Amino acid sequence: MFDWPTFLESLPLMAQALVVTLQTSLVGLAFGFVIGIAVASMRLSPTPLLRRLGGAYIFVFRGVPLLVQLLFIYYLLPRIGLPNIPPIGAAIIGLALASGAYIAEIFRGGFLAIPHGQLEAANLLGLSPWQTLTRIKVPQAIRLTLPALVNEMILLIKASSLVSVVGLADLTRVAQNLAASNYLFLQTYLVLALFYCLINIPLAGLGSLLERRLGRSA
Amino acid sequence: MNDVTTPILTLRNVGKRFGTNQVLKGVDLDVQRSEVVCLIGPSGSGKSTLLRSMAFLEEYDEGEIHINGQLLGWQSISPRRRASRSRLNQVRSSLGMVFQQFNLWPHMSALGNVCEALVRVKGLTRSDAERKGRAMLDKVGLAEKADAFPAQLSGGQQQRVAIARALAMEPSLMLFDEPTSALDPELVGEVLQVMKQLAADGMTMVVVTHEMGFAAQVADTVAFLDGGHIVAKGAPRDIFHDTEHPRLQQFLQNYLDRNAFWQDLKETPA
Ligand SMILES: Nc1ncnc2c1ncn2[C@@H]1O[C@H](COP(=O)(O)OP(=O)(O)O)[C@@H](O)[C@H]1O
Ligand SMILES: [Mg+2]
Numbered sequence: 258m259f260d261w262p263t264f265l266e267s268l269p270l271m272a273q274a275l276v277v278t279l280q281t282s283l284v285g286l287a288f289g290f291v292i293g294i295a296v297a298s299m300r301l302s303p304t305p306l307l308r309r310l311g312g313a314y315i316f317v318f319r320g321v322p323l324l325v326q327l328l329f330i331y332y333l334l335p336r337i338g339l340p341n342i343p344p345i346g347a348a349i350i351g352l353a354l355a356s357g358a359y360i361a362e363i364f365r366g367g368f369l370a371i372p373h374g375q376l377e378a379a380n381l382l383g384l385s386p387w388q389t390l391t392r393i394k395v396p397q398a399i400r401l402t403l404p405a406l407v408n409e410m411i412l413l414i415k416a417s418s419l420v421s422v423v424g425l426a427d428l429t430r431v432a433q434n435l436a437a438s439n440y441l442f443l444q445t446y447l448v449l450a451l452f453y454c455l456i457n458i459p460l461a462g463l464g465s466l467l468e469r470r471l472g473r474s475a
Numbered sequence: 476m477n478d479v480t481t482p483i484l485t486l487r488n489v490g491k492r493f494g495t496n497q498v499l500k501g502v503d504l505d506v507q508r509s510e511v512v513c514l515i516g517p518s519g520s521g522k523s524t525l526l527r528s529m530a531f532l533e534e535y536d537e538g539e540i541h542i543n544g545q546l547l548g549w550q551s552i553s554p555r556r557r558a559s560r561s562r563l564n565q566v567r568s569s570l571g572m573v574f575q576q577f578n579l580w581p582h583m584s585a586l587g588n589v590c591e592a593l594v595r596v597k598g599l600t601r602s603d604a605e606r607k608g609r610a611m612l613d614k615v616g617l618a619e620k621a622d623a624f625p626a627q628l629s630g631g632q633q634q635r636v637a638i639a640r641a642l643a644m645e646p647s648l649m650l651f652d653e654p655t656s657a658l659d660p661e662l663v664g665e666v667l668q669v670m671k672q673l674a675a676d677g678m679t680m681v682v683v684t685h686e687m688g689f690a691a692q693v694a695d696t697v698a699f700l701d702g703g704h705i706v707a708k709g710a711p712r713d714i715f716h717d718t719e720h721p722r723l724q725q726f727l728q729n730y731l732d733r734n735a736f737w738q739d740l741k742e743t744p745a
Binding site for chain 1: 532568572574580581592595596640
């Protein structure tokens with residue numbers, strides 16, 4: 258049976274952990290977007306070296322499991338003389354690097370779907386490459402790839418459960434601790450699952466809402 | 476430098492190659508202030524390549540193009556070294572271009588399309604840009620469509636927005652690449668009407684077109700491009716009536732046949 262008193266007792270801790278999970282995921286995603294747009298631009302650059310660098314980035318950060326990346330950032334980088342990174346920093350860096358690789362591939366598709374003539378028009382009217390990127394390419398790429406981007410956000414929030422490996426008190430880590438002390442494994446992990454749904458269901462809803470709103474103007 | 480006698484645009488021996496395909500083979504052309512030049516020629520003869528070279532959307536690899544006396548695109552000719560971006564933008568700031576496919580930005584309203592470069596490039600405030608943008612849309616007869624998005628506009632309307640967007644930057648030379656070729660026949664007239672008005676207002680224009688009626692009526696000069704050369708050039712009357720040039724005669728005959736064919740169809744009783 259569901260043990261309500263234990264559940265209510267655990268709520269403050271879970272709420273705190275929810276904030277940690279949201280913070281790391283969203284900050285990681287924000288950086289992931291920037292990385293993704295940069296890497297996608299590199300992949301489509303006329304300069305072969307940039308194209309290759311972009312390709313190598315995606316190869317590494319999409320190829321290596323996130324868990325391994327996190328262990329690497331948290332445990333190995335300090336060993337080779339880099340400063341110690343606090344758990345939350347390591348988590349954000351790991352999520353940003355990994356999501357950057359996936360978002361880069363999404364944006365590459367989005368950029369390629371923009372008719373070249375639109376960019377020629379921008380160029381002729383005197384818009385700089387940066388202005389063309391931020392005003393013409395990115396807004397359209399987001400519209401064109403919104404379902405894939407929302408999907409990637411949801412995947413990343415779920416993948417963020419891996420950051421507990423660097424000792425961050427995120428939802429998954431806190432639930433594990435709770436279960437270890439109250440022995441209500443089934444109940445605690447059910448609650449954990451509900452917390453993730455609590456984040457992702459509204460996110461998916463927001464995605465389809467945006468899709469409908471933006472669809473009207475595009 | 477900008478006196479009436481210097482051409483706005485000069486092409487000297489302009490050549491362009493795509494791989495082994497020599498598309499332009501030494502084109503010479505002068506365009507005077509307020510002159511309307513129509514470029515005609517068979518499909519694949521290099522009309523678009525020539526027009527795009529005038530905007531340095533194609534890097535011509537032989538000869539020289541000058542706009543208002545300034546070398547376009549290249550910093551030096553031998554060896555060819557590309558001009559810096561700011562230099563290129565400065566030289567072509569007096570140039571506006573209209574494309575067959577309109578090339579509007581679909582995520583911006585008509586007004587947004589017209590205002591974007593006014594704000595980002597010319598540095599106008601949003602309210603000044605909008606005032607100017609609305610005036611430009613009014614000029615092409617679309618004042619009431621300012622807030623519409625491209626997808627909500629007909630092809631003819633989209634092309635007029637594209638013209639307004641180019642005009643807002645106050646170019647002294649407008650290039651048109653088959654501006655009506657992507658339009659349903661009943662929408663061609665409204666775009667040609669705007670272009671006629673523009674010509675009447677004294678705009679210097681180079682127009683690639685298959686609309687021979689427009690060329691005959693509006694052009695000061697018609698240039699016939701074939702095989703990468705301008706093989707005939709002159710006043711519309713000379714080109715359309717008195718030409719001796721066999722390729723041009725054949726081209727015009729084809730055009731007439733095609734239109735006669737439609738004429739016949741129309742006259743055939745059902
Ligand atoms: N970007 C390009 N790459 C390779 N070949 C091209 C390119 N653009 C045009 N061409 C070639 O140049 C020739 C002239 O094309 P174009 O200037 O578009 O002719 P037109 O506008 O008169 O129909 C064609 O043979 C075409 O295949
Ligand atoms: Mg063409």
